[in-house]
Amino acid sequence: MxxxxxxxxxxxxxxxxxxxxxxxxxxxxxxxxxxxxxxxxxxxxxxxxxxxxxNGNARALAAATSDLVGIIVNDVADPFFGLIASGIQDETGGTDVLAIIGNTAGAPDRELRYLTLLRRQRARAVVLTGGTVDSPDHLRAVATQVSALVSAGTTVVLCGRPPLAGADHGPLAGVSTVDFDNRGGGQALTAHLIALGHRRIGYVAGPANRTTTKLRVLGHQDALKRHGLGGTDCPVVSGDFSRGTGESATAELLRQRPDLTAIVAGNDTIALGVCAYLRSQGRTVPADVSVAGFDDLPFSADAVPALTTVRLPLIEAGRTAGRLALGRQLPPPGGIFPVPAELVVRASTAPVRGI
Amino acid sequence: MxxxxxxxxxxxxxxxxxxxxxxxxxxxxxxxxxxxxxxxxxxxxxxxxxxxxxNGNARALAAATSDLVGIIVNDVADPFFGLIASGIQDETGGTDVLAIIGNTAGAPDRELRYLTLLRRQRARAVVLTGGTVDSPDHLRAVATQVSALVSAGTTVVLCGRPPLAGADHGPLAGVSTVDFDNRGGGQALTAHLIALGHRRIGYVAGPANRTTTKLRVLGHQDALKRHGLGGTDCPVVSGDFSRGTGESATAELLRQRPDLTAIVAGNDTIALGVCAYLRSQGRTVPADVSVAGFDDLPFSADAVPALTTVRLPLIEAGRTAGRLALGRQLPPPGGIFPVPAELVVRASTAPVRGI
DNA sequence: CTGAAAGCGCTTACAG
DNA sequence: CTGAAAGCGCTTACAG
Structure with a gap:
């Protein structure tokens, strides 16, 4: 051969x-x-x-530098990550660096393995995208790897996850963060539903224990609390960021509260599953139940009804992360670059019936 | 910093x-x-x-091997590629190899650049996914790079593009191909429409001059010819694999033939745009116009109406490519591993009105 | 089972 | 502007 x-x-x-x-x-x-x-x-x-x-290896060895930029994503097949990655590669495209994407499939140990691998390749920069497992152990392991990377001269950028705490609990030096306002977005979305008169609002969360999931739920609860809502009127079920979760979790939610008038999903993909399940039960969106997603992925505008959601400027955020990674943009003071989340109201949410 | x-x-x-x-x-x-x-x-x-x-560089230099497997895709943000890539990474996940994805953004020169970069990293294997620009020059340049890779000991796998011809016009030695039946799928789809009584069928193609586009159109025309159809009754317009193309091309198609009863799209994303445009014009799918896509991406089943399309087992094909790349599966005789395309009939196509 | 030594293919002070 | 030489951090015959 x-x-x-x-x-x-x-x-x-x-x-x-x-x-x-x-x-x-x-x-x-x-x-x-x-x-x-x-x-x-x-x-x-x-x-x-x-x-x-x-010979890239010989060059990197002799020059003690490399032209690799690593991008770590949770799921390449999810457009959320695809969009961020393509934003990053927009920036690296014209240069001599080789942007490479590593897929963890959501497994914390694979995240760590990619970090090690990038470390041993002496990568020029690494961008960690999306939420991560929010356990003290994992976060500590990531922080250790990241510190080693930084002290070896690699630029590390976080895109879509919260800043990393160092051993001293302060933010890790030398790491910049492109920080999505997941909490604020979640809050705005639920506030919108409340303004439409909804009081019994179910929530289908993504994987429990991931930063993205937690923050979005937190935002949702912020809005509920502000209006004295919550409790069994507003059940929360979690699964993963998939259509299947949208379906099964909606079944569960309706078992708990058959009179829900709105359901919020942890992301747009889940929301599609929520809509599909409601449709299968003969409930109309939004006449019977309002549904909302998160992220504003390209397909969301095409769903029928078009999805109310929260837009995250994923490509632009990726570009920012790319510029930060290449040192073409100075990190903001404090190292945190905030990315706003914008409520996008479309057809899948409507005033609660009888109002 | x-x-x-x-x-x-x-x-x-x-x-x-x-x-x-x-x-x-x-x-x-x-x-x-x-x-x-x-x-x-x-x-x-x-x-x-x-x-x-x-130090990975030192090791690779001394051992004259590397644990990199390169995956070249046209568009990371497109689930078509995301799915293939995740299939490949399913196979590489448990091993010590580092699968990395390079995004060409559809630019032929970036495809070539990644190939060079992978060559200089002495990659263990490289998988080229999806269609490529079908020009003699580009194909020759790719063949040159691929030959160099192969003769340096790198395993090269093509996934979703036709086999590469060598200098002698025969298939390039040592390269295996996971070959999607784009032409057969295109044929089956249009045959389905013809069987439903459609005679005026528009086609919205992806980027002209790409292998995937050409083969799908060819299949479409195979079916038309078999029934003596074609000509101005069946106009073809091309753009790119985007929703926007679906919209603008449909406008153009209807300008040419306002009485079209069916429109076939080069992929599902385009098909969504076709549906959106028709809807905006007050035409109902499929009552007024039948619409079909290609690929059967996850969102297609969720579109309303659910999309009739051609399923390509993308993840499984990616896994096969991954096994081939790692040498865990022997290449079939002739080096070509055929992947069938399966017609999936859903709600977006229906018998032509009045039949 | 272990070590000394050569060599992988580059880059980069150091001289000239 | 150019070259000889050392060195980057490993691996791997070759001895023992």
Missing amino acids: TQHPDPPATLADVARRAGVSPATVSRVLNGNYPVALDTAARVQRAVTELSYVV | TQHPDPPATLADVARRAGVSPATVSRVLNGNYPVALDTAARVQRAVTELSYVV
């Missing part, structure tokens, strides 16, 4: 062919040092003839 | 601390050679104490 692995040409081969020293070839390639024009031309020709490409 | 980049511990540091030679540390770390138990224990302790991680 792989016939006689033909060793690629080396810099020494190029030097020999061009009749110069390896040092000169290196300087031509890196363009960081004056070289006579005709010498450079000869070297370039030799490079082409041998179809030489530098 | 990055305070005193603290050089990470080296293998020599570990050796010193454990009171052994660097060679021994290396052997303990790689576990590929007998080492006395207590020696190994001492080394492990030193590793922990120094929180040592191997």
Whole structure:
């Protein structure tokens, strides 16, 4: 299958062919040092003839730098992460850095493994995207890895998760955060529902114990409390960020409170499942039950009825994270770059019946 | 910001601390050679104490291998690619390889750049996913890069694009292909519409000149020809794989043939745009116009009406590509692994009116 | 089971 | 503007 692995040409081969020293070839390639024009031309020709490409490992080892930027995501198949990642790659696209995406599939140990791997590749920067498991142990392990990365000279950016606390409980030095206002968004959404007259509002949360989930639920509860609502009138069920969770959790919610007039979902994907289940039960959205999502993913505007949701400017946030990672943008004082969440009211929410 | 980049511990540091030679540390770390138990224990302790991680670049350079598997995609934000990539990472997850995703944003030169970068990292394997620009120049450039990769010992897998031709026009040796039946799927879809009585069928294609687009259109035309249809009754407009294209192209299609009874889209995302535009014009799907997509992405079942489409088992195809890349599965004879496309009939297509 | 030594393919002061 | 030489941090025959 792989016939006689033909060793690629080396810099020494190029030097020999061009009749110069390896040092000169290196300087031509890196363009960081004056070289006579005709010498450079000869070297370039030799490079082409041998179809030489530098050995990235050797270069990184010798120069003690690398052009890798790692992006860690929870789920590549989820557009939420795809959008952030493409925003980051918008920024890295024109440069000589290689942005690479690692998928944890939501597993904390894989998050840690990618961090180690990036550490051993001596990555130039790493961007951790989306929520993380909110347990003291995991957070401590991440903080340890991140500190090691930072002290080895790697730029670390958090995008869509809360700032990391260091050993001293203060924010970890040298790490900037693009911080989504999940709590504020959750609050605005539920406040909107309350303003429409809803009093019995169910909530379908994403994976329990993840920062994103917790903050959104917290925002929801902020709004409820402000109006003296909550308790068994407003049950909360959690699952994962999937359509299936939307369906099964809605069944559970309606078992608990068949008279719910609104259901809020932890994200748009869940919301689609909520709508599908309600439809299957002969309940109309929003006439019978209002439904809302979170994130404003592209498909949300196309759902029927179009989804009321909270927009997070994912691509733009990714770009910001990318600029921060490349050092093209200075981190704000305190290292936190806030990203607002904007309520987007569409057709899936309406005044409660009889009001 | 990055305070005193603290050089990470080296293998020599570990050796010193454990009171052994660097060679021994290396052997303990790689576990590929007998080492006395207590020696190994001492080394492990030193590793922990120094929180040592191997320098991947040095290792790759010395061992002339690497644990990188590159995945090249056209658009990370598109679930089509996300699903394939997550399938691949399902396979690489449990191993020590680091699967990394590079996003070309559909630009041929970025595809080439990633290939070069992967080549210089001496990647263990690379998987090229989705369609590519179908121009002789680009295909030749890709073939050149791929040959270089293969002869350097990298396993190359194509997933969702046609086999690559070598200089001799035969299939490139040592490259396996997970080949989607885009043409057959396109054919089945249009045949379904014809069976429903449709004779004036518009087509909204993805980016012209991409293999995926071309093959799907070809399948569509196969079906039309078989029934003596085509010509101005069946106009084709192309754009990109976006919702926006679905909207604008439908406007254009209806300008050309206001009496179209069905519209086929190059993928599900486009189909959503088609539906949205029709709705905005007061036309009902499928009563007035039938609409169909391609891919069967997760949201398609949730659209209202649910989308008739062609299912491509994206995750499973990704897994196959992953196994091929890791050498866990032998490439089939001829190097081509066919992936069938299955017609999925849902609510967005119906018999033509008056039949 | 363990170590000394060469070598992987680059870069970069140091000289000239 | 150019070269000789040391060194980056590992691995792996080669000895023992």
